[in-house]
Amino acid sequence: MSKESAGENGSEIDALQHLEATGSKRDVLEALSLMIERAQLGVGDRLPPEVEIAKKLNVGRSKVREALVAWQNMGIVTRNKKAGTRLAAEVFSQTIHLPLTVKIEAESLLRTLAVRRPIEIEAVKIATQNVSEQQGKIILARAAELMAIYEAGEDWRAADARFHAAIHDASGNPLFHQFSHLIQESFHTIYDAPFGQVHLGHETIPLHPNLAKAVVSGDVETATKIMGQIMDMVEAEVRRVMEGRDV
Amino acid sequence: MSKESAGENGSEIDALQHLEATGSKRDVLEALSLMIERAQLGVGDRLPPEVEIAKKLNVGRSKVREALVAWQNMGIVTRNKKAGTRLAAEVFSQTIHLPLTVKIEAESLLRTLAVRRPIEIEAVKIATQNVSEQQGKIILARAAELMAIYEAGEDWRAADARFHAAIHDASGNPLFHQFSHLIQESFHTIYDAPFGQVHLGHETIPLHPNLAKAVVSGDVETATKIMGQIMDMVEAEVRRVMEGRDV
DNA sequence: ATATTGATTTTGTCTGACATTAAATCTACG
DNA sequence: CGTAGATTTAATGTCAGACAAAATCAATAT
Numbered sequence: 294m295s296k297e298s299a300g301e302n303g304s305e306i307d308a309l310q311h312l313e314a315t316g317s318k319r320d321v322l323e324a325l326s327l328m329i330e331r332a333q334l335g336v337g338d339r340l341p342p343e344v345e346i347a348k349k350l351n352v353g354r355s356k357v358r359e360a361l362v363a364w365q366n367m368g369i370v371t372r373n374k375k376a377g378t379r380l381a382a383e384v385f386s387q388t389i390h391l392p393l394t395v396k397i398e399a400e401s402l403l404r405t406l407a408v409r410r411p412i413e414i415e416a417v418k419i420a421t422q423n424v425s426e427q428q429g430k431i432i433l434a435r436a437a438e439l440m441a442i443y444e445a446g447e448d449w450r451a452a453d454a455r456f457h458a459a460i461h462d463a464s465g466n467p468l469f470h471q472f473s474h475l476i477q478e479s480f481h482t483i484y485d486a487p488f489g490q491v492h493l494g495h496e497t498i499p500l501h502p503n504l505a506k507a508v509v510s511g512d513v514e515t516a517t518k519i520m521g522q523i524m525d526m527v528e529a530e531v532r533r534v535m536e537g538r539d540v
Numbered sequence: 541m542s543k544e545s546a547g548e549n550g551s552e553i554d555a556l557q558h559l560e561a562t563g564s565k566r567d568v569l570e571a572l573s574l575m576i577e578r579a580q581l582g583v584g585d586r587l588p589p590e591v592e593i594a595k596k597l598n599v600g601r602s603k604v605r606e607a608l609v610a611w612q613n614m615g616i617v618t619r620n621k622k623a624g625t626r627l628a629a630e631v632f633s634q635t636i637h638l639p640l641t642v643k644i645e646a647e648s649l650l651r652t653l654a655v656r657r658p659i660e661i662e663a664v665k666i667a668t669q670n671v672s673e674q675q676g677k678i679i680l681a682r683a684a685e686l687m688a689i690y691e692a693g694e695d696w697r698a699a700d701a702r703f704h705a706a707i708h709d710a711s712g713n714p715l716f717h718q719f720s721h722l723i724q725e726s727f728h729t730i731y732d733a734p735f736g737q738v739h740l741g742h743e744t745i746p747l748h749p750n751l752a753k754a755v756v757s758g759d760v761e762t763a764t765k766i767m768g769q770i771m772d773m774v775e776a777e778v779r780r781v782m783e784g785r786d787v
Numbered sequence: 788a789t790a791t792t793g794a795t796t797t798t799g800t801c802t803g804a805c806a807t808t809a810a811a812t813c814t815a816c817g
Numbered sequence: 818c819g820t821a822g823a824t825t826t827a828a829t830g831t832c833a834g835a836c837a838a839a840a841t842c843a844a845t846a847t
Contacts, residue, residue: 342796342797342798343797343798344797347832347833352831352832353831353832353833354832354833354834355830355831355832355833356831356832358798358799372797372798373797373798373839373840374796374797374798374799374838374839374840374841375795375796375797375798375839375840375841375842376796376797376798376840376841377796377797377798378797378798407662407666407713407716408659408662408713408716410662411658411659411661411662412655412658412659414658415654415655415657415658419654466654466655469654469655589827589828589829590828590829591828594801599800599801600800600801600802601801601802601803602799602800602801602802603800603801605829605830606800619828619829620808620809620810620828620829621807621808621809621810621827621828621829621830622808622809622810622811622826622827622828622829623809623810623828623829624827624828624829625828625829
């Protein structure tokens with residue numbers, strides 16, 4: 294949509310004015326999001342070549358590559374030799390009337406959740422079956438810590454990540470940790486800025502101590518049920534945020 | 541285990557004799573596997589620095605980085621500045637008496653399956669609920685193609701991948717495709733060589749046409765059940781291969 | 788009309804240099 | 818003698834420039 298190919302002479306991409314990226318991958322992605330919004334790029338449209346992006350943002354081409362590959366892994370863009378980097382069609386197939394960046398973010402967040410949900414449930418199931426005494430103590434401690442930080446009104450997101458990491462550790466399968474890490478990263482690289490204030494998922498925090506108890510007591514059914522509830526609540530919250538920005 | 545730090549003077553790592561890597565990421569990982577086995581490296585032991593590996597294998601340092609980062613993402617190694625790249629403890633915690641490379645591969649394969657299982661089941665569930673008529677035709681066609689190739693005794697692995705890809709497409713969520721792609725890649729980058737001949741999972745092929753039918757007819761319960769069976773059978777087959785190499 | 792060849796553009800890779808970081812070593816002082 | 822802090826050093830992280838490979842597009846020949 295919009296103008297089919299944005300790169301015919303490369304002029305309107307100049308919406309990407311240098312933007313003072315400090316150099317982190319995250320900054321690069323944010324700048325690109327903004328650029329996409331400014332230039333009104335849509336399905337299949339091309340992003341500027343790596344070298345141009347690097348020049349404009351004043352970072353190395355390797356950094357730009359790293360960022361674009363991250364998007365590629367998330368299914369947001371496709372990359373081919375000569376054809377360049379293009380916005381992946383599927384991501385934008387359902388058109389809604391939000392600003393494009395928010396649209397990408399919220400939709401991707403829901404897609405990410407759809408993948409995260411079964412992983413978290415499986416992880417907690419295996420963890421509940423295999424948890425050692427020491428690991429159980431860690432899980433309980435993390436839950437208590439999370440609750441305390443939450444009730445104190447501070448930023449509990451890191452504590453939340455640590456709690457889930459403890460469960461992944463207890464599962465004994467490092468891949469759960471890794472995949473969750475990947476997902477976590479996609480949350481943060483793209484969604485932190487717009488959704489940061491919303492403290493996505495805060496309604497789920499009071500459930501976590503009960504989840505911890507179920508895990509250490511070996512109650513698989515309860516543990517997986519609560520984890521499912523948590524995932525459902527996060528999803529509902531994302532949808533609510535989308536609605537809120539809509540209208 | 542083994543000699544604690546393998547890099548004190550870099551001499552015994554010379555087991556990594558140049559090995560004629562043709563340059564693909566896969567080749568680099570294979571060469572490193574072999575090197576680890578030769579040098580009898582164990583938990584926490586260090587791999588040589590990137591530059592050395594690159595020099596020995598006659599590839600660019602960027603290639604070596606790419607390969608090591610892939611292993612890092614799979615949880616096989618940890619990477620820190622000065623500390624270098626080390627074999628991750630968790631991966632080797634259960635010591636069995638297989639050659640180290642096979643040990644890594646089979647164990648990692650099982651771990652990978654544990655993550656893949658819930659993803660595939662969730663994907664087929666969503667796909668069954670959302671599948672369009674056209675996508676259904678594709679799925680049926682892929683299943684038929686897979687069956688034909690299998691019965692002809694040819695290599696059906698690519699067809700199998702296409703079948704699953706069709707289901708992921710039908711789910712409408714590109715992330716399923718991406719995650720599955722990541723997993724598929726870990727299968728191939730590490731496990732293809734030793735397990736290639738085994739044609740891992742061949743017992744499951746006759747189930748696929750029924751799975752396709754269940755998906756297009758909207759029968760969620762049957763579809764998820766068959767997918768679960770398929771995953772179980774692959775896992776059982778991996779375990780059997782491990783046993784076979786044991787003793 | 789179709790196939791082939793060639794030019795061009797863009798990503799992919801290599802190389803070498805420098806920045807950054809964290810371990811290891813050394814030094815000074817209690 | 819031992820510990821805190823400063824210095825050295827070795828490894829990954831980043832950058833920039835050059836070249837390789839590939840895919841598109843155009844021009845040409847059959």
